Amino acid sequence: MWFQKEITLIPKARGFHLITREVLELLPELKRVEIGLLHLFIKHTSASLSVNENADPTVRSDFERFFNRLIPEDQPYYEHTLEGSDDLPAHFKSSILGNSLSLPISNGVLNLGAWQGVYLGEHRNHGGARTLVATIQGEYD
Amino acid sequence: MWFQKEITLIPKARGFHLITREVLELLPELKRVEIGLLHLFIKHTSASLSVNENADPTVRSDFERFFNRLIPEDQPYYEHTLEGSDDLPAHFKSSILGNSLSLPISNGVLNLGAWQGVYLGEHRNHGGARTLVATIQGEYD
Amino acid sequence: MWFQKEITLIPKARGFHLITREVLELLPELKRVEIGLLHLFIKHTSASLSVNENADPTVRSDFERFFNRLIPEDQPYYEHTLEGSDDLPAHFKSSILGNSLSLPISNGVLNLGAWQGVYLGEHRNHGGARTLVATIQGEYD
Numbered sequence: 001m002w003f004q005k006e007i008t009l010i011p012k013a014r015g016f017h018l019i020t021r022e023v024l025e026l027l028p029e030l031k032r033v034e035i036g037l038l039h040l041f042i043k044h045t046s047a048s049l050s051v052n053e054n055a056d057p058t059v060r061s062d063f064e065r066f067f068n069r070l071i072p073e074d075q076p077y078y079e080h081t082l083e084g085s086d087d088l089p090a091h092f093k094s095s096i097l098g099n100s101l102s103l104p105i106s107n108g109v110l111n112l113g114a115w116q117g118v119y120l121g122e123h124r125n126h127g128g129a130r131t132l133v134a135t136i137q138g139e140y141d
Numbered sequence: 142m143w144f145q146k147e148i149t150l151i152p153k154a155r156g157f158h159l160i161t162r163e164v165l166e167l168l169p170e171l172k173r174v175e176i177g178l179l180h181l182f183i184k185h186t187s188a189s190l191s192v193n194e195n196a197d198p199t200v201r202s203d204f205e206r207f208f209n210r211l212i213p214e215d216q217p218y219y220e221h222t223l224e225g226s227d228d229l230p231a232h233f234k235s236s237i238l239g240n241s242l243s244l245p246i247s248n249g250v251l252n253l254g255a256w257q258g259v260y261l262g263e264h265r266n267h268g269g270a271r272t273l274v275a276t277i278q279g280e281y282d
Numbered sequence: 283m284w285f286q287k288e289i290t291l292i293p294k295a296r297g298f299h300l301i302t303r304e305v306l307e308l309l310p311e312l313k314r315v316e317i318g319l320l321h322l323f324i325k326h327t328s329a330s331l332s333v334n335e336n337a338d339p340t341v342r343s344d345f346e347r348f349f350n351r352l353i354p355e356d357q358p359y360y361e362h363t364l365e366g367s368d369d370l371p372a373h374f375k376s377s378i379l380g381n382s383l384s385l386p387i388s389n390g391v392l393n394l395g396a397w398q399g400v401y402l403g404e405h406r407n408h409g410g411a412r413t414l415v416a417t418i419q420g421e422y423d
Contacts, residue, residue: 176417
């Protein structure tokens with residue numbers, strides 16, 4: 001009924017990336033779950049997980065531009081500046097967008113809407129490989 | 142121990158709406174759970190689920206006004222514009238506010254604070270009927 | 283497999299506070315879980331729970347300054363004003379940052395990244411003692 005493992009994503013450029021397929025390929029165990037939940041938790045404070053539109057790539061590039069304006073770098077009142085201009089805004093973005101997801105599983109597949117996909121928000125300029133804890137629970141067939 | 146079904150909400154106008162009662166009426170199965178969690182997942186990328194104040198309706202209208210200012214329509218740098226002025230901001234609002242909730246169940250009822258209710262954020266001008274996946278898990282009596 | 287209790291935190295000043303240790307000391311039951319999830323739900327609409335950087339205290343003070351600018355008090359269009367200047371912005375902050383967390387448990391400890399901690403965002407000037415519903419589920423040893 002419970003399954004848990006850590007998975008590591010291929011490093012991504014700064015921006016928003018659809019990772020639904022990459023995550024599912026690392027979690028073949030999910031196919032056995034009839035009713036359940038997949039919990040994804042990213043073990044970093046400068047990246048985010050969210051669910052949004054999976055078709056038009058300009059949605060993801062508009063996300064990057066919008067959040068860079070909403071949460072600007074190099075504000076004069078910032079004190080946590082030693083790790084670079086992109087670091088503190090990345091922390092804010094991570095808490096605003098969230099660093100975990102719970103997704104329903106139905107009959108061995110994620111029960112997302114037709115236009116939904118999982119976004120990794122990579123908020124550092126050079127974030128490297130990101131590690132997630134994936135926890136699957138539910139009723140198995 | 143596991144129960145899952147899709148529920149469809151009555152269409153709502155753009156804005157924030159208290160849906161606690163509507164959701165609970167669609168989920169009578171929840172009353173049998175002694176200790177557990179209700180997971181709600183909205184299968185759309187232009188609406189949101191959150192928990193906030195359940196008493197004064199001006200909180201909900203202030204939410205609508207505030208988020209419309211924080212996330213404006215028709216910015217010159219937006220590229221995803223073919224689906225209307227309200228579409229891209231609706232995607233941003235959905236990811237900022239979130240598209241799922243996990244709520245504690247205690248003795249057959251949602252264990253919310255006295256002033257808490259579930260908000261549907263309808264971020265499109267004409268969003269239509271929204272579908273949620275409701276997953277209940279826990280210990281039954 | 284299921285454990286649930288309400289815990290009450292020591293009152294905090296307005297701002298962001300690391301509460302990982304305080305929460306874990308109130309939940310010794312977590313040590314028995316091999317694989318599982320801790321769900322924390324704050325029963326208030328003017329405080330938030332999130333996960334962020336656990337080392338440099340200026341990250342937390344920069345959070346407070348940033349979110350006060352993003353979500354200002356006393357805007358002329360606010361209508362829900364009877365509970366004080368800090369009240370309505372606290373509601374917005376709670377929904378933007380979130381009022382619950384699901385955290386993975388592995389071998390009796392929270393499986394967070396090395397630099398991650400749990401933040402309580404206290405968004406009222408005098409918020410008092412905050413109550414959380416803690417729900418632990420998983421496989422016990």
